[in-house]
Amino acid sequence: MSKKILVVAGDGIGPEIVAEAMKVLQALQADGSIDVSIEDALIGGAAYDAAGDPLPAETLEAAKASDAVLLGAVGGPKWEPLHISKRPEKGLLGLRAGLGLFANLRPAILYPQLADASTLKPEVVAGLDIMIVRELTGGIYFGQPRGIETLPSGERKGVNTLVYTESEVDRICRVAFDIAMKRGKKVCSVDKANVLECTEMWREVAVKAVADYPEIELSHMYVDNAAMQLVRAPKQFDVMVTTNMFGDILSDCAAMLTGSIGMLPSASLNADGQGMYEPIHGSAPDIAGRGVANPLATILSVAMMLRYSLDAPAAAERIEKAVSQVLDQGLRTADIMSEGMRQVGTAEMGDAVVAALT
Ligand SMILES: NC(=O)C1=CN([C@@H]2O[C@H](COP(=O)(O)OP(=O)(O)OC[C@H]3O[C@@H](n4cnc5c(N)ncnc54)[C@H](O)[C@@H]3O)[C@@H](O)[C@H]2O)C=CC1
Ligand SMILES: CC(C)CC(=O)C(=O)O
Ligand SMILES: [Mg+2]
Numbered sequence: 001m002s003k004k005i006l007v008v009a010g011d012g013i014g015p016e017i018v019a020e021a022m023k024v025l026q027a028l029q030a031d032g033s034i035d036v037s038i039e040d041a042l043i044g045g046a047a048y049d050a051a052g053d054p055l056p057a058e059t060l061e062a063a064k065a066s067d068a069v070l071l072g073a074v075g076g077p078k079w080e081p082l083h084i085s086k087r088p089e090k091g092l093l094g095l096r097a098g099l100g101l102f103a104n105l106r107p108a109i110l111y112p113q114l115a116d117a118s119t120l121k122p123e124v125v126a127g128l129d130i131m132i133v134r135e136l137t138g139g140i141y142f143g144q145p146r147g148i149e150t151l152p153s154g155e156r157k158g159v160n161t162l163v164y165t166e167s168e169v170d171r172i173c174r175v176a177f178d179i180a181m182k183r184g185k186k187v188c189s190v191d192k193a194n195v196l197e198c199t200e201m202w203r204e205v206a207v208k209a210v211a212d213y214p215e216i217e218l219s220h221m222y223v224d225n226a227a228m229q230l231v232r233a234p235k236q237f238d239v240m241v242t243t244n245m246f247g248d249i250l251s252d253c254a255a256m257l258t259g260s261i262g263m264l265p266s267a268s269l270n271a272d273g274q275g276m277y278e279p280i281h282g283s284a285p286d287i288a289g290r291g292v293a294n295p296l297a298t299i300l301s302v303a304m305m306l307r308y309s310l311d312a313p314a315a316a317e318r319i320e321k322a323v324s325q326v327l328d329q330g331l332r333t334a335d336i337m338s339e340g341m342r343q344v345g346t347a348e349m350g351d352a353v354v355a356a357l358t
Contacts, residue, residue: 002035003310006066008043008059008095011079012283013293013346014072020295020350021070021302024319027354033315034306039066044074044091044283045084054084054091060098063276068309069099070302071278076285088142097137099276101268102168103175104136104247105304106280108234108254108264113327116338117259120231125257130237131183132254133176134247136268138168141244162198164243169205171271176241177213184238186217190226190246199243206241223250230254251280260335262294265301267308275309277301291345294333296323299353322356329356 005025009018028034041059048054054074063069074092075084084091089098110118110128118125143161150156173189180187189206191199203220210218221229223246229236230250234257242250255261261281268276279297287293300323306316331352332341344352 002037003067004065005036005038005305006059006062006069007038007040008063008069009040009046009072010043010074010283011045011076012073012285012288014044014074014283016072016288016291016293016346017279017295017298018070018072020346020353021298023350023354024299024302024322024357025070027357028306028312028315028318031358033318034310034312036310043071043095045076045079048079048082048084054079054087055089055094055098060095063095063099067274068305069095069276070298070305071095071276072298073279073281073283076283076288086146088146093141096268096276097142099268099274100137100270100272101274101276102135102137102271103172103269104134105175105179105267105269105308106132106134106247106251106254106264107304108132108251108258110258111263111324111327113324114259114263114336117332117336119256120234125234128234128257130234130254131176131179131239132247132251133172133179133239133241134251135164135168135172135242135244136247137244138164139244141248162196162243162245164198164202166201166205169202170209173206173209173241174212175269176239177210177216180216180239181213185215186219186238188219188221188226188237188240190221190223190240190242190250192223192246193220194222202243226250227253230257255280260294262297262333262335263300265297265299265304267301267304269308273309275305277305277309291347292334293346294335295346295350296333296353299323299350318357319353322353325356326352 009015143163303316303319306312
């Protein structure tokens, strides 16, 4: 049965990288590997400019009616003064919350061809394969109260609130445990339980939940140490599970171990298996419009979509193999360029992946 995909390209490099991911989807559609219908919608700054709203009601409705959403990236300096990404019911946060996408999976895998591009020594990262499981609809990005108020003294006070309920922690830990059962059976829960009560509770809930998974080896680490360990000895990690903000930061850090933030895809899933798929990076305004952005994270996000929402694991594997093949051919966008390789732009990289697929 045909599956519905909603494409929201967004801002900055969003439309450029999504165009390449669409070529891959369309190639798979054309050769009969998948049966999908594709619609577009607006989000972020583009939606604000067109409709005065960074998450128009029709975008949220279309997303709810789809089997999967493919997102580029949102935001940029033009819209930052408007604070559109700080309203939890609006923009990207609103779309994630509106779809209930509480589980964000961010695989940090080093393609062996990119060992030279990693910020770490080849022997420290060879074979790196970490799954970061980030809670995505709670924590400090959503907690109330939030905002900036002016005190009677005239001084301003900025407030954000870190909140988790036990059930929110329990469900994300179970996602991490289920994933770990299919991998190395090791989960490191990352918190700041020495300082923050909310994450002290997080740790207690993780310990209670793991009792249902006798084969899982659960460890705990404070987030500052986890950041350090990621760049010291990343292969000690199999699955990491953590809060919304800690996962946001640690995954950008882990991305560099694989060569570039332009290499890391993600899947954001709800309780019904519906998903949104996006690269972990943002709209990269510094390189937008130049045709130099790396589209591989977005293309690999399509592979995650095929695996998690479209029940097409063979097609997902074909995409991953095609990416490996273009790297074997020596093609590199600027962010992963190294000596002796051939530098290509966004579109040439997308075309090469399609050629390797077919
Ligand atoms: N999921 C999303 O839509 C996200 C949106 N943002 C938004 O994006 C805007 C820019 O944020 P930044 O902090 O600069 O983060 P960013 O991830 O957009 O860029 C950080 C750095 O990585 C580079 N980069 C990112 N993606 C790349 C790619 N595919 N190929 C090559 N280089 C790449 C950029 O050129 C920049 O130097 C902001 O408005 C921010 O709010 C930031 C993160 C995630
Ligand atoms: C709106 C932000 C939380 C986006 C971001 O940085 C991310 O999801 O990685
Ligand atoms: Mg981020």
